[in-house]
Amino acid sequence: MNDIHDELVRIVGAAYVSRAGEELYLYGRDQGVQPPGRPDYVVLPATTEEVRRIVLLAGENGVPVVPMGGGLVLSGLTVPLKGGIVLDMKRMNRILEVNELSHYCVVEAGTTQGALQAYLARRHPALKHSVPDAPPVATIAGNVAIHGSGHLSQSEGGFHSEMVTGLEVVLPTGEVCRLGSCSTVDKWFSRAPLPDLAGLFLGWNGTTGVITKVGMKLFPSFPLKDVLMFMTEDIDAVPEVISRIVSTEMGEDITFFVTPKPAYFDGFQMTNVHIVARTPREMKLRQALVRESVQPYLDRKEAGFLPLPAHMKVNLLAAPQKSLSEFADIRKGGGFEYVGSIMPVESIPGAYRAGLGIAARNGVTYSMGARVVGRGHAVMFYYAFPFNRADEAELQSVRHALEAANRAALDLGGIPWKTEVAGQRMILARMDPATVALMERLRALLDPNGIMNPGNWEVAP
C-alpha cells in the first residue's frame, strides 16, 4: 500500500493526499443514517490528467475509487463501502466558459453551486443557473450526477441532468471522453443530435466513471421576483391545484410543503409559486393569471392566498432555501436524513398520507414537500427527518422511517431518488430484469476491474 501512496503523492503532490486518521474518519461518512466506511486514501486532484492517472493506478491495483463533490447526498453514496480512494473533486473548481449568446457554461467538476451563482451574478448578471436547495458547497457535477433538481426545474426543462449540454469523463479504464457537441466541435451547446452517451454517467452514483467537466444550460435572470403562497386544507386537491398553476406557465419555481411547525401551518398544504418578470406590468399580469387559475377554489372558499410579510418573501425567494438547512438541525446532534422520491403529481396525496403514518409509527419529527419538475411532468417529493446522532434509538427510528419511505414511494408509483444501497436494491428488485441485465452489462464493459464506487447499483452485495 505504500507504493500506492507514493504514487498518489507523485500524481497530485504530498499536500493533497492523506491517509491520516482524521481524513479517513471524516471521508468515511456523511450526515445521514448510513453506516460509515473507511477509505484508504483521500486524494484531491486538480486536473483531468491527474484524475486519469489516479484511475489508471487504481485499476492496475484493483483499488476502489469513489468520486465526491460536496459529499452532501445524505444517503451514503460517497461513503467508500469497500475502502479505496475517495476523490474529493473540489480542487477542480474553475469556471471555464460562459457563453452569453448560447446560454451555457462549462465548469470543472468541483465547481460549487455557490461559486457559479456568485460568478454569474457578478460577471453575467443577465444569466442564472438552476440552484438546488442544498448548501452552496454542493457541486454542479455531483448534483447532475444524482439527477438533482432546483429552482428552475419547473420552468426551464426538468432535472439538472436534463440541463447538461456536455460532459468530460474519465472512464474506469483511464480514457478521457467528451460527450455531446464538445466531442465533435469546440462548443458545449448541446447533447443532440449525437448518440446520447451522457446518460451513461448520470444517475449511476459514480459507478461508471469520473465526471471532470460539465456543460450546463443557463437561463435569463429577471429583475423582479415575487412569491404567492396558496393554502389548501384538502390534500387531495393539491395535484389539481399544481396542475392548474403549472398550466399557466407563469410560475418559475413551484413547490409544495407541509409542516407541523409552526402550529398555524399544521393541517394545511402550502403551494408556493415563484414569479419573475421584467417589468411591474408583466409581474401584475403573471400574478393575475396564477390567481385566475385557482379561482374556482377561491370562489368556493376552499382555499386562499396567504398574505406574506416582506421578510417571509425574502426568505422564500432565496435560492438556495436556507429553511431546510435550519430544519436539519432542529433535533441537534448532527443528524439529518432527506428522503426524496421522483413521482407523478397525482401521487402527492398518497405520499403525504404515507409520510404522516411513517413519522407517527416511528416517532420522528418530519417535514414534507415537493418541487414540481418540468411542466408538471413529475415532482421530487421529499421527507426530511432530523435526528440526534447521539441517540441510538432515534437513529434506528430514522433508519426504519427511511426504509418505509422508500417502500411507500415505490408502492405509490414513484422511484426513490439518490437512494442508499438498500434502496437501490429495492428498486432493482422491481426493475424489469432486462433493464437490470443491461445495466450490469454496461458496467462490466465500462469498468472491467470493478473499481468505481463498488457496492452501488449492484444486485448482489
Next chain:
Amino acid sequence: MPLNYADFNCPSYLQYRFESFTAGGRMWLIRAWQQGEIKAGERLAQILFTCVTCKNCVQTCAMPGIREQLVDIFMAAKGELVEQGLVPPSIRDYLKAMQTHGNPYKRPDAERARWAEGLDLPRYSGQAYLFYVGDEGAFDELGIGMARSVARLLGQAGVDFGILGEAETSDGNDVRAAGEEGLARALAETLTAKLNDLGVKKVVTLSPHAFNIMKTDYPAWGGAFAVEHWTQVVARRVRALAPAETALKVAFHDPCYLGRWQGEYEAPRALLRAVPGLTLLEMPRNRQNALCCGGGGGNFFTDILGHGGDQAARVRVREAAETGAAVLAVACPLCLKMLDDAVKAEGLDDRLAVRDLATLLLAMR
C-alpha cells in the same frame, strides 16, 4: 451577491482543501475525538490550530444556535490540546515567547516606547483617551509606522490622548485565539490593573484585535474603561481633518476583529468617503463576507497556515487588484503586514500599494 458559505472564505480550507479543514469538518473531528473515535495527534493539532478565528463560518453557517459558538468551540479545543501538550512547534514557540517575554517579538518592555520617538506624545495622565498600540504597534516595522500615523491623525483630529509607552503590556487577544486562555487572562489582568490604577476611562486602540478583547472580555475581567477602535474615534471628527481632493481609487479590506467580531464596517469607510474625489471600491467579498487576511489565531506570528498561492492574503490581494484599485487600505496592523507581504509575493507591487488608513489620510492633508 455574497459568497454565502463558510468554506469559500475559510483561510485554512483555502490553503489545505480537505474537508477536515472546514468548520463542519472540525466539528465532526472534535466530536470524534471526544468520543474516542480518533486520537489527538499532530494532524488534529494542525487542523485545529490553522483556524484563524476569522468567524466567517459563524457568519455563514445555516445552523442557528450552534453557529454562534463555532469559534469558541475551536478555541476551547485548541485549549484542550495545549493542556495535553499537543501543540504544533510554531504555536509552542509563540506561546513560550508570550510567557517569557510578554510579547511574540522577544523584545524587552523598555523598547515599547520607541515607536513614539520624536512625536512628543504625552504619557497618560488623565487625558480623555489612552492610546494603546499593542505588540505590533510597538515592535513590528509596519505596525510602528501605522501607530505613528494614527497618533498624528488623532492629534490632528483634536483627540485628547496619552500613551503608556514602556509601561504597555500585551492585550492577550491572540494568545487566547491560540488556545491559551489562562495566559490570556493573566495578560489581560495585568493590563487591566494598570489601566484601572491610572484611572483610564476610555481607551482607543491601534489594533482591532486589542479592541476586541478589551471590549468583549475586559469588563468581566475587571476593566473599568470604555474602548474604541481608532477609526471610530477619528470618523466622528473627520471634518476636522479636511482632507485634500484626490483621484485615487481605493479598496478597503475589513479586518475580522473589527467587522465580524465587533460589527463595525462603516467607520473606516466613512473616513475614506470623507476624502473628496476618492473612489471607494468594494471587493466582491466585503463586510460580513470579507475574506480574512489569515493573520488571526496567532498565525501572524507562527505562519502555521503556510505559504503559496492559495494563502488567504494572496487570494485577497488578487481580488483587490481585480477591482482596479491602486491602493488597498487596511485598518489593522496585522492585515497591513500580511497583505503587504502578499502583494510582493504576487508581484503586484507595481499595481497595488497596501496602506493603512491613517497613513493614507495623512497623505491627503
